[in-house]
Each structure stands twice: as structure tokens, then as C-alpha cells.
Amino acid sequence: NAGVTQTPKFRILKIGQSMTLQCAQDMNHNYMYWYRQDPGMGLKLIYYSVGAGITDKGEVPNGYNVSRSTTEDFPLRLELAAPSQTSVYFCASSYSYLTGGGDPSGGTDTQYFGPGTRLTVL
Amino acid sequence: QKEVEQNSGPLSVPEGAIASLNCTYSDRGSQSFFWYRQYSGKSPELIMSIYSNGDKEDGRFTAQLNKASQYVSLLIRDSQPSDSATYLCAVKTPRSQGNLIFGKGTKLSVKP
Numbered sequence: 001n002a003g004v005t006q007t008p009k010f011r012i013l014k015i016g017q018s019m020t021l022q023c024a025q026d027m028n029h030n031y032m033y034w035y036r037q038d039p040g041m042g043l044k045l046i047y048y049s050v051g052a053g054i055t056d057k058g059e060v061p062n063g064y065n066v067s068r069s070t071t072e073d074f075p076l077r078l079e080l081a082a083p084s085q086t087s088v089y090f091c092a093s094s095y096s097y098l099t100g101g102g103d104p105s106g107g108t109d110t111q112y113f114g115p116g117t118r119l120t121v122l
Numbered sequence: 123q124k125e126v127e128q129n130s131g132p133l134s135v136p137e138g139a140i141a142s143l144n145c146t147y148s149d150r151g152s153q154s155f156f157w158y159r160q161y162s163g164k165s166p167e168l169i170m171s172i173y174s175n176g177d178k179e180d181g182r183f184t185a186q187l188n189k190a191s192q193y194v195s196l197l198i199r200d201s202q203p204s205d206s207a208t209y210l211c212a213v214k215t216p217r218s219q220g221n222l223i224f225g226k227g228t229k230l231s232v233k234p
Contacts, residue, residue, distance in 0.1 A: 042227055043166070097220060116165050
């Protein structure tokens with residue numbers, strides 16, 4: 001299994017440009033997530049998806065869009081890039097239930113992270 | 123009160139000592155609990171998961187969960203310089219829609 005993969009690893013954008021960050025997982029996970037992490041700060045949830053065709057906003061969704069047409073892929077779209085979007089972006093996936101506790105034997109709720117995309121907007 | 127709180131550190135311990143990392147959470151109904159390690163410039167990687175009260179040991183790592191006091195801790199025995207990283211606590215709460223709520227992390231430095 002490749003786990004969670006992300007492309008590109010690095011990207012420099014000019015203000016106003018757009019781009020798509022790609023994320024794919026091969027673990028048949030239902031949940032997928034996009035986080036951003038600014039230097040010295042914690043993870044902030046941008047968007048998440050509980051399954052193909054279903055997405056929802058996280059803590060910091062403004063300036064981003066997502067889609068989930070398949071279980072495996074969860075691309076993040078940046079429209080009209082701004083310097084405030086300079087950050088490291090992590091994609092993650094998990095097998096989760098909406099409610100209820102995790103199954104210790106099944107690793108439920110454990111999030112697995114991709115290697116990240118370092119984005120600079122100048 | 124923040125949902126998941128950690129002391130940001132840095133926590134500095136000498137090589138060979140026990141490092142103790144603590145995390146408190148606000149929602150008493152929280153369920154799954156996780157510790158992740160993040161090296162500088164890398165993505166978070168899972169260290170331990172714990173779902174029920176008590177201790178869970180895995181090699182040099184022990185996770186402790188006390189739901190009555192609403193805290194979860196991570197002990198690292200025989201700390202090594204390679205353990206120097208930021209440790210993130212993550213909790214699944216009844217209101218998190220199946221997601222995990224991450225603390226801001228504690229930076230650990232193990233001095234040789």
C-alpha cells in the first residue's frame with residue numbers, strides 16, 4: 001500500500017493564480033481531510049469528506065474548494081491565491097464512524113497523513 | 123476552554139530520562155485518543171492510540187487515559203535524541219463529526 005500520497009511536494013504561486021493540490025489514498029478509507037499548518041502552529045482543518053460525494057467545511061475553509069468524486073481521491077482547489085495561503089498542506093484519511101468510539105482492534109478513527117505540500121504565494 | 127490543550131513547551135529532558143507529555147480535553151464524552159509525533163518539516167505519524175481508561179504500553183511508549191479527570195498522557199522511557207519532535211494529542215469528541223480535534227502540540231527536546 002502506498003498509503004496517502006500528495007502532489008506536488010513544493011509549489012510557488014503568484015498572487016491571484018489558482019492550483020489544485022492532489023491527494024489519493026489506497027486504504028479504502030471513508031473519511032478524508034485537508035489540513036494546513038503554519039510555521040510553529042498546530043493543524044487547522046480546511047475541509048473534510050465522509051465519503052464520495054459528501055464534503056463539509058472545517059475550521060478555515062475560505063479561499064478553498066474540494067470535491068470527492070471517488071473514495072480514493074480528494075483534491076483541494078485554491079482559487080485566487082493570496083499570501084495568507086502560504087503554508088504546508090497535509091491530506092489525511094481514516095476509517096471512522098460519525099459517532100461511537102473507536103474499535104481498538106480495527107484502528108478506527110486513526111488518521112494517516114500524506115507527506116505534505118509546501119506552498120508559497122508571492 | 124479549548125477542546126484539546128497541551129503545554130507548548132519546549133520540554134527539555136536529558137537522554138535516558140522519562141519524558142512526560144500531558145493533554146487535557148474538555149468534552150467528557152470524548153472517545154478515541156491519539157498521540158502523533160511530528161518531526162520538523164515532516165507529516166504527523168501515529169505513535170499510540172488508546173480507547174479505554176488505564177495504561178497502554180508499546181515499547182518505550184506508554185499512553186495513559188483517565189476519562190474521569192479528562193486527561194491523556196504519553197510517557198517516553200529512556201528518551202533518545204531521536205525522540206526530539208513535536209507531539210500532538212488528538213481526540214475524537216461527540217461533536218467532532220467523526221473527525222479528530224488536535225492540540226497544538228508539545229515540543230520535546232532530548233539533550234545528549
